[in-house]
């Protein structure tokens with residue numbers, strides 16, 4: 001007998017409809033799965049066989065062929081255990097239920113328990129798009145799947161629960177996720193950072209305009225402290241951003257437990273020994289890399305000069321395009337890469353160059369070799385450079401409370417809104433992404449601002465690219481100020497954010 005059971009598969013972030021066809025025929029008893037299965041699907045055969053026996057059914061003594069269609073999509077993972085199980089029981093006449101309007105995903109244990117699988121959110125979205133009425137999922141994946149509306153999510157802990165539902169012996173209650181409140185709570189607050197007014201202001205500008213930032217400073221100057229607080233002052237995530245971030249983490253298997261939808265901006269801080277594949281993504285079954293896991297939030301590269309050049313260079317294209325494309329065996333998968341990059345480094349190998357009291361022991365050539373390790377093309381994508389000094393004692397000991405993240409964020413949100421209001425004209429959602437072609441139209445400057453820009457250009461020997469950066473940054477500062485025109489004050493502020501453009505900076 002022949003039957004077909006619906007399921008879903010994934011290539012990158014994209015989910016597809018998969019038909020699990022099962023045919024039982026007379027002949028020597030065997031069980032074959034065809035349709036480009038990988039090893040996980042082959043192992044599925046053993047699990048399904050055991051689960052059928054251990055849940056009180058007879059494994060059919062016939063020639064069983066299961067086909068996962070379409071054959072040209074590479075199947076991975078253990079998602080098809082459950083649909084295969086249902087297919088075998090139906091094809092052998094042991095389950096008399098119509099499953100045409102349902103889809104099934106889930107891994108089985110030998111005993112017949114359902115185990116969670118990855119990528120449930122994109123699969124649930126696709127299941128709704130395909131018009132299925134219901135989707136059976138392992139109980140542990142319920143929260144993630146339950147975000148999708150217009151589709152019954154039926155979570156089950158065992159195959160018995162699935163069968164009881166199908167035979168109407170005991171119905172499973174459809175699951176709906178309680179969506180988290182719109183505004184995430186970030187535990188780390190800028191109020192903890194004493195002094196460092198310029199640095200905090202630079203982070204505010206970065207958060208508002210989406211500008212990448214490079215921090216240079218001696219050990220203990222607060223680089224990590226500042227970077228970790230950045231997600232808390234960024235504008236709230238849009239629903240699309242939450243969905244996209246959740247999908248990536250769902251596929252990577254890094255969704256925190258009990259999470260229906262990620263609602264706080266990711267913060268990823270990979271170690272400097274990370275490989276290019278770890279950073280950008282890839283592998284024989286392509287996995288999202290750190291840039292995609294950070295998408296919608298912050299990628300923090302601490303000890304920036306220590307990263308392998310080959311690893312940093314792969315960031316170029318994804319940062320430019322906003323997506324990572326990974327090609328494997330003729331199939332291209334895409335993952336998002338919408339990150340705010342925060343890079344931090346010491347100013348020299350010993351760390352103390354420029355420190356007010358400690359002495360740097362590095363030779364000038366050692367310093368320039370060290371700075372020379374930073375990839376030029378990636379540096380080109382960083383708008384703000386900041387040299388940090390350790391906080392002075394008076395500021396540290398001051399009892400005055402510093403401004404909180406909530407206060408800073410209010411300004412950021414208002415400033416970002418001005419950028420969104422301009423989106424029709426610019427085509428982009430934040431100033432960091434402004435294309436060169438529109439800069440002169442959207443960056444109207446007062447006379448003093450123009451003079452100041454010209455002065456900086458000539459005095460600091462700026463490149464055309466550095467001028468563009470100053471324009472974008474001053475646009476953001478003016479937006480924070482609620483001003484349509486860029487004034488001399490705005491321009492004066494942002495010139496401080498291009499400290500590595502100085503001819504004496506060593507780059």
Ligand SMILES: Nc1ncnc2c1ncn2[C@@H]1O[C@H](COP(=O)(O)OP(=O)(O)OP(=O)(O)O)[C@@H](O)[C@H]1O
Nearest residue numbers: 192193194195196218219220221222223224225391
């Ligand atoms: N402005 C500040 N206000 C309050 N505490 C601070 C400040 N700056 C530094 N600290 C304290 O110093 C510690 C070290 O700071 P942090 O780890 O951010 O330094 P860093 O610049 O990242 O150093 P490294 O180069 O060693 O990584 C912080 O955990 C914090 O306790």
Ligand SMILES: [Mg+2]
Nearest residue numbers: 223224225302
């Ligand atoms: Mg640090």
Ligand SMILES: [Zn+2]
Nearest residue numbers: 348350360362
């Ligand atoms: Zn030094």
